[in-house]
Each structure stands twice: as structure tokens, then as C-alpha cells.
Amino acid sequence: MPVVKSICNMCSTRCGINVHVENGQIASVTGMEEHPVHDLCLRSQAIPELVHSPERITNPLRKVSGRFEEISWDEAFDQIAAKLSQIRDQHGPKALLVHVGIPFVATHTQKVIRRFSDLYGTPNYTTGSSFCSLARTMSYNLTCGGHLCPDYSDDTRCMLIWGMNPEESFPSQANTIVGLREKGSKLIVIDPRTTSMAKEADYHAQLRPGTDTALALGLLNVLIAEELYDKAFVDEWTFGFERLVEQVEKYTPQLVEEITWVPAKTVMKIAETYGTNKPASIALGISLDHSTNGIQASRAVSTLIAVAGNIDIAGGNVFAPGFRQTNLRVEEKITQDKPVGADYPLFTKYTLEQTVTPAIDGILHDEPYPIKALLVVGANPLLTWPNTNKVKRVFEGLEFVVLADLFMTDTAEMADILLPGTTFLERQDLIDYRNRGFPIIVKTNQVIEPIGNSWEDWKIWAQLGRKMGYGEHFPWKETDELFAHLLKEAGLSLDQIKQNPGGFPYAPQRYQEYLENGFNTPSGKVEIFSELMKQHGYDPLPTFKEPAESPVSRADLAEKYPLILIAGPRTRVYYHSQYRNLPRLREEMPEPLLEIHPETAKRDGIGDGDMAKVESLRGEIKVKAKLVEDIHPKVVCAQHGWSEANINVLTDDENRDPTSAYPGFRSVLCRVTKIQ
Ligand code: SF4
Incomplete structure (x- = not known):
């Protein structure tokens, strides 16, 4: 049975897989040993069903009198191009909002859609990152100048798992944690639920949801009071420590217990365990971000990592080395228009996109201008955006909705035109693992031809661009040409990458680079106090605020x-x-x-x-x-x-x-x- 090496993209872990093919069909998958992440989870068993599901959308569809009917790709492109042109001419290009799902949509496809959005002229480009990890990326960057990952190694003496349950979300990471635990590393879990990992932990803080910042400030209080922090690092490499000392003074373990429900004794034990078992790593989950005090929570935890001297050291928390793919933005076309809804300038500065939640009210109230069309790619806003009843009204009020996906979903039902997408085994992807703690890049193999009349996804948006008159900006005919272009900036050739199906190591993991270059922040130090936050009217120090909806605030x-x-x-x-x-x-x-x-x-x-x-x-x-x-x-x-x-x-x-x-x-x- 032929075996093709590829990557599972059913979640953002992106494990290496061997795909077993029989009569042109995916028969099964197994872990690819040469890839650093290859302990496959249950979901991988459903890959053949995902690819060959009889429920797949396999043709472009158009809604006529409330029912979908098949149309050709040419008809679909003509109709979309005509309608988007009419909307641009009548209401201006900012009347289009684009929303791209992750990880269904591959990075190179996102880049092509972004290019299309620039050429069309809309500022309203958003992705699933409006609810995913980009808040943390932004927070780490604001505080330390780069994205921090836990560096699990035999050196790690303490692991703090905060607001995540790797056994459910990142099974391969869970295996690593369990392995290190067996070798004697301490384990601390902070989670409102007693997860399976919490049951195995040395300490579990069952905190009240949304009070993470208060707990982090309490841990800092104990570290400072008991002099368990890294004085030499703090003196030389942090900015604003004295103000932090004042800020955390009131967050005694007793007050933290009142706020968070975590017993004062547990707060002290966690701080002491984290402070005395170096190197220690902290893994932060999405729960911290899904809070109205989320940026401050991850700023407080970044501060904790730095103050304890666990930043950028082996076994602690380290920076993911950078790998730059060629930028596909069209600089001269980037509009300076404000996004629909409210503007979040620091989010845009660090993530280079807009955040979609404020657009819900923005669209409903034409604030500050009307949105007439929505282009949704691999996403299901009716299930994933907050306040569904309102989101439904947003979709009902739009003039034109185009959606690309694999299946009929709640949101797909609302579309005027539906386009069939491909699964990860019907296309090639270029995947960077830096945010997973591995500085490697993989070019995945296409295992089978796209099912039915579906197209490799990036080609859809390049072709729509050509139909709209932007042909010179989409010169690539085949995926290899596009990938070769994307790798140019890093000075890599596609052949180099192809020879390493388990991952091409583009940079060694380095530690304490700040000793040479400082931190990548305005002051060159870890910014406990952020002038940038202050300039934008935000609390410049990590500051606890009650969740907008809590028994205390409401x-x-x-x-x-x-x-x-x-x-x-x-x-x-x-x-x-x-x-x-x-x-x-x-x-x-x-x-x-x-x-x-x-x-x-x-x-x-x-x-x-x-x-x-x-x-x-x-x-x-x-x-x-x-x-x-x-x-x-x-x-x-x-x-x-x-x-x-x-x-x-x-x-x-x-x-x-x-x-x-x-x-x-x-x-x-x-x-x-x-x-x-
Ligand atoms: S963890 Fe599971 S779903 Fe995610 S990439 Fe690995 S095998 Fe696929």
C-alpha cells in the first residue's frame, strides 16, 4: 500500500503522519517517526472519514430562492467579482469584511487572501485569531519582545500549566509533561476545573474563572516578599520593577484567596515551588485570553517568568526563533481606513490584522460605516463568534455573503455563494512550528487530488483576484512557484525543505540572546511597566480588574x-x-x-x-x-x-x-x- 508523508491539520498541533493510500482513497494514518510531533490522537483516526465524507461540498453552489444549486467555477468567479465590484463602487472597498478560519486555512492561503484584501482596498481583514492565541502573542511581545514557549527538557525542574488542559488540547505536549513528571519535575496546575492533570499535580489552584491576574500578582507578592526572585536579572534586565513592588504589595495570599478562591496556603506553596525549582516553565492556555482582563493576565504571567529568572533559559520559557516568509502584502495598496466597529491599535500593531468582535455591533449599526459583504473562509461565525443571536442578525442584514468550506454549516446556510475547500491531504502546505517550540519548517505532500470539483484553496483567491483585474499580483500558476517565492526572504530553496519531510531546521534554539542584543522592546528590557500601554491609555503595569461579568462586578x-x-x-x-x-x-x-x-x-x-x-x-x-x-x-x-x-x-x-x-x-x- 503506498505511503505518503504528510501532516495532520485537524488541530494546530500538526503532527507528522504517514498516510496509507489504497485505490486512491485514504485508508489510514500512522505517526511519522522522523517528525518531532508524532504521537497521534483519536482525531487522526477520523481522517479518512473527513476526506471522503459524502457530506463534502464538492461543487460551487449558488443560492436561488432559498435553495442551493450547482454552478461552474467560471460562473462562481464571474458572479462574485461582479457583486464585489458593484459593492466597492457603491459603498467603497471598506464595505467588505473578510474572516478567515484557522487552522483549516493554511498560512500561504491566508497570505493570498490578505493580498486580495489589500488589492480590493478593505481594512477589515480578520481571522480566528480574534479569539485564539494572538492576544498572548501580543502580550508577550509587549512585555518581553517575542513569543514565549515552554522549553520542556530534562533540565526542567518545575512545570506550571496555567489555564489549559494539554491532555485535551495538545496530547503530545501532555505526554512530554507526564514524562518529565515521572523523572521528578514538579507539576503545578492552575485551572477552575480539577482536570486529569490537576489530579496528578503537586499543587492545584482551583481559581475563580477570570481572576488569573490577581493570582499572578499574588505569586509575585510572595516571590518578592520571600526574596525568591532573580535580583541580578531584575536589576539589569527589567523596566519598572519598583513600581511592580508597589503594585503587588496589597496582593497578599489572604487577599488573593478572597478574590480567587485559591487558599492562601496554596498560593504560597505554588510561589515557593515555582521560585525554588529553577529552571521552571509556564505553559499558558487560551483561558487567560478569553477574559476581559486577558492581556493583563498574560502580562502578569510574563512578568512572573522574567522576575523569577526563568526567561530565555534552557528548561524555562524561551523565545521562538524567527523565520520570515516573504510578505505578500501590497504595501502601496494598504489602506489607512479605520476598521469597522472600534479600533484596537495595539492589537493591530502586533498582529497585523483587525479584531472581529467589535465588528458585530459595528455592522449592525453602520458604525462608522456600512458593511455590505462578508467573505468567510473556513470559519463558522454562527457557532464561534460571541452572542450568536446578534451574529445571526449581522448575517441577515448583509447584501452578499461568500463562504468557502468543506461542509454545510450553520454559517454556510446563510451564504449566497458557497465554494468547496480542500482538506490538508488534497493540497500542499508550508508549516512553521516555531510557536510549538520547534524551529523547523515542513512542506507537506499532497496525497490525493482534490475531491470532486474542489480546488486547492489558495488558487481560488488568486483566481478571484485575476477576475477582479489584479492579475499582475497573482503570477503563480502552481503551488511550488508560490512556495519558492514565500521562501525567498529566508534564503531557502524549496528543494532543501522537500528533502526533510520531518522538518527542515531553519535555526538552532538559542538561549539568553538578550545578553548580546537586549530584549526586542522599546527599552531593550523586559517591560513590566509599558510606556506603550500608557500612551494608548491602558494600565501600564499588570493590573487586575474583575471580569466584566462576575458575582463581584455584577x-x-x-x-x-x-x-x-x-x-x-x-x-x-x-x-x-x-x-x-x-x-x-x-x-x-x-x-x-x-x-x-x-x-x-x-x-x-x-x-x-x-x-x-x-x-x-x-x-x-x-x-x-x-x-x-x-x-x-x-x-x-x-x-x-x-x-x-x-x-x-x-x-x-x-x-x-x-x-x-x-x-x-x-x-x-x-x-x-x-x-x-
Ligand atoms: S493532535 Fe491529533 S488532531 Fe492534532 S494534529 Fe495531532 S493527530 Fe492531528
Whole structure:
């Protein structure tokens, strides 16, 4: 049976795989030994079903009188180009908003779509990073001048896992952590739920959702009070330490217990364990970002890493070395127009894109101008953006929606034109692993031809560009030509990369580079105090603010909605809104569930498996209750991405982190009642 080496792109871990092909069909996949990440998870077993699903969209479709009918690619391009031209002429190019999903959409395709957006002239280019890891990237950059990764090695004496459950979200990382734990490394878990990893940890802080900044400031308080910090590093390489000392003074373990529910004794033990077992690494999860105080939370944790002297050392937290692909932006066409909704200048400065949540109200109220068309690529906003009832109204009010995806989704149903995308085995990708802690790049192999009439994704947007009259900007006919162009900036040839299916190492991991060049921040130091934050009107020091919706900030609301909902924990079965239609995975997790503590459930007469109604200020959903001891009695939890119990009906788009615009997905006031 022929075997082709490729990469699994069912989640952002992107494991190396050997793909076994039989009669032109994907038969199975196994881990590719020569790739650094090859412990495959359950999802990989569903790859053949994903690729060959009979539910795939395999032709361009156009909606006529509420029903989709097949059209040719030529017709699709002609109709999209004509409508987008008309909208640009009538309302200006900024009347188009683009939203690109990740990781479904490969990096090179994102770059081509970005190029198309520049040429069209819209400032409104957004991606799934409006809710994903870019807030943390921004925060790390603001504080330390680069993206920090945990450097798990035999040197690591302590691992702090904060707001993530690698056993569900990054199984290969979980294996590494378990391995180091067995070798004697300390393990600390900070999570509102008692996850399986928390059960194995030396210390578990079961904090109140959204209070991470207060806990980080409390840990800093103990490190400083007990002189467990790295004085030499702090003196030479940090900016604003004296002001931090004043800032954290009041965050005694006792006050932190009141705010976070974490016992003062546990706060002290965690600080002492982290401070005395060097090198220590911290892995931050998305939970910190999904908060209205998220940027400050990851600024506080970055500060903790630096003050403890764990930054840029082997076994601690290190910078991912840079690899620059050729920029496909069209500099002379980049518009200076403001984005729709509110402007978040620091987010744009560090991520080079706009954030989409403020656009929800912006579009509904034509603020500051009308949006008439939406181009959605590999994303399902009706399940993934906050406040679904409002998002639905956004889509209903648009003049034109084009969407590219693999399957019919809640959002696809709202489209005027649907385009068939490809899975990762029907195309080639160029994947950089730096944010996973490996400075390698992989060019994946296309294993089979695109299914039906689907096209390799980047070609769709290049061809649309040609139809719109931008042909000179899309000279590449084949993927190899595009990739060769993208690698030019790094001085690499495609052949070099092709010879290394397990990854071409483009840079060695280096430590303490700051000794030569300083940190990549305005002061050249770790910026505990950020002048840039101050200039933009944000708190310049890591500062705790109550979540916008919490029993403390909204005591009035908490009377009616007494529970805190954590919306959107990751699962090892699905990925965001994807894969519910794959039988192998559905078998594993057949339905959406609400995790609720037995005490809380009993009070409302809810038994295990009963249907419950969950309500918030925004709306209500019905979902089956699952009674679990592992959650705090005042907290409930449910996954996002289920059409039949869409948790984003309950979440809020209006109260956002002031710097990143991320919504507070992880702290939503709600009430739960039994459905009789
Ligand atoms: S962790 Fe699983 S889904 Fe993610 S890339 Fe690896 S095998 Fe695929």
C-alpha cells in the first residue's frame, strides 16, 4: 500500500503522519517517526472519514430562492467579482469584511487572501485569531519582545500549566509533561476545573474563572516578599520593577484567596515551588485570553517568568526563533481606513490584522460605516463568534455573503455563494512550528487530488483576484512557484525543505540572546511597566480588574444569574466547531453536555442526564446535564461548537478586553434550571 508523508491539520498541533493510500482513497494514518510531533490522537483516526465524507461540498453552489444549486467555477468567479465590484463602487472597498478560519486555512492561503484584501482596498481583514492565541502573542511581545514557549527538557525542574488542559488540547505536549513528571519535575496546575492533570499535580489552584491576574500578582507578592526572585536579572534586565513592588504589595495570599478562591496556603506553596525549582516553565492556555482582563493576565504571567529568572533559559520559557516568509502584502495598496466597529491599535500593531468582535455591533449599526459583504473562509461565525443571536442578525442584514468550506454549516446556510475547500491531504502546505517550540519548517505532500470539483484553496483567491483585474499580483500558476517565492526572504530553496519531510531546521534554539542584543522592546528590557500601554491609555503595569461579568462586578446580575459559566473548554474529540459530523468521533462524544457540580444540580432538582435550560442576559439553550465533582459548585462548563446547544447564544460581544477586544468567554453569569 503506498505511503505518503504528510501532516495532520485537524488541530494546530500538526503532527507528522504517514498516510496509507489504497485505490486512491485514504485508508489510514500512522505517526511519522522522523517528525518531532508524532504521537497521534483519536482525531487522526477520523481522517479518512473527513476526506471522503459524502457530506463534502464538492461543487460551487449558488443560492436561488432559498435553495442551493450547482454552478461552474467560471460562473462562481464571474458572479462574485461582479457583486464585489458593484459593492466597492457603491459603498467603497471598506464595505467588505473578510474572516478567515484557522487552522483549516493554511498560512500561504491566508497570505493570498490578505493580498486580495489589500488589492480590493478593505481594512477589515480578520481571522480566528480574534479569539485564539494572538492576544498572548501580543502580550508577550509587549512585555518581553517575542513569543514565549515552554522549553520542556530534562533540565526542567518545575512545570506550571496555567489555564489549559494539554491532555485535551495538545496530547503530545501532555505526554512530554507526564514524562518529565515521572523523572521528578514538579507539576503545578492552575485551572477552575480539577482536570486529569490537576489530579496528578503537586499543587492545584482551583481559581475563580477570570481572576488569573490577581493570582499572578499574588505569586509575585510572595516571590518578592520571600526574596525568591532573580535580583541580578531584575536589576539589569527589567523596566519598572519598583513600581511592580508597589503594585503587588496589597496582593497578599489572604487577599488573593478572597478574590480567587485559591487558599492562601496554596498560593504560597505554588510561589515557593515555582521560585525554588529553577529552571521552571509556564505553559499558558487560551483561558487567560478569553477574559476581559486577558492581556493583563498574560502580562502578569510574563512578568512572573522574567522576575523569577526563568526567561530565555534552557528548561524555562524561551523565545521562538524567527523565520520570515516573504510578505505578500501590497504595501502601496494598504489602506489607512479605520476598521469597522472600534479600533484596537495595539492589537493591530502586533498582529497585523483587525479584531472581529467589535465588528458585530459595528455592522449592525453602520458604525462608522456600512458593511455590505462578508467573505468567510473556513470559519463558522454562527457557532464561534460571541452572542450568536446578534451574529445571526449581522448575517441577515448583509447584501452578499461568500463562504468557502468543506461542509454545510450553520454559517454556510446563510451564504449566497458557497465554494468547496480542500482538506490538508488534497493540497500542499508550508508549516512553521516555531510557536510549538520547534524551529523547523515542513512542506507537506499532497496525497490525493482534490475531491470532486474542489480546488486547492489558495488558487481560488488568486483566481478571484485575476477576475477582479489584479492579475499582475497573482503570477503563480502552481503551488511550488508560490512556495519558492514565500521562501525567498529566508534564503531557502524549496528543494532543501522537500528533502526533510520531518522538518527542515531553519535555526538552532538559542538561549539568553538578550545578553548580546537586549530584549526586542522599546527599552531593550523586559517591560513590566509599558510606556506603550500608557500612551494608548491602558494600565501600564499588570493590573487586575474583575471580569466584566462576575458575582463581584455584577452583584445585581448575580442575583438572577448566580452561576459562572466557562464557555468553550477544549476537547480531544472535536476542534472548535468542526468534526461533529464524523461518525468515529461522534461515537466518542455523541452530544453536548453541561458540567455541573452534584450539589448545585441537586438544589435545582437536576439529575445526571436530565435536560437543563441555561440562561444568560443574551439568550438560552437546552443541554443535557453531566454531574461532575471536578468543578466548583458555583461554576458550570460547556463546550462551544455544538449547533444543537450553541453556547455562544449565551456569551457577550460587548464587554471586551480593552487592549485585544477578546470577549470574556470564560466568565459568563448564568442560571441553570431543570426542563420538566
Ligand atoms: S493532535 Fe491529533 S488532531 Fe492534532 S494534529 Fe495531532 S493527530 Fe492531528
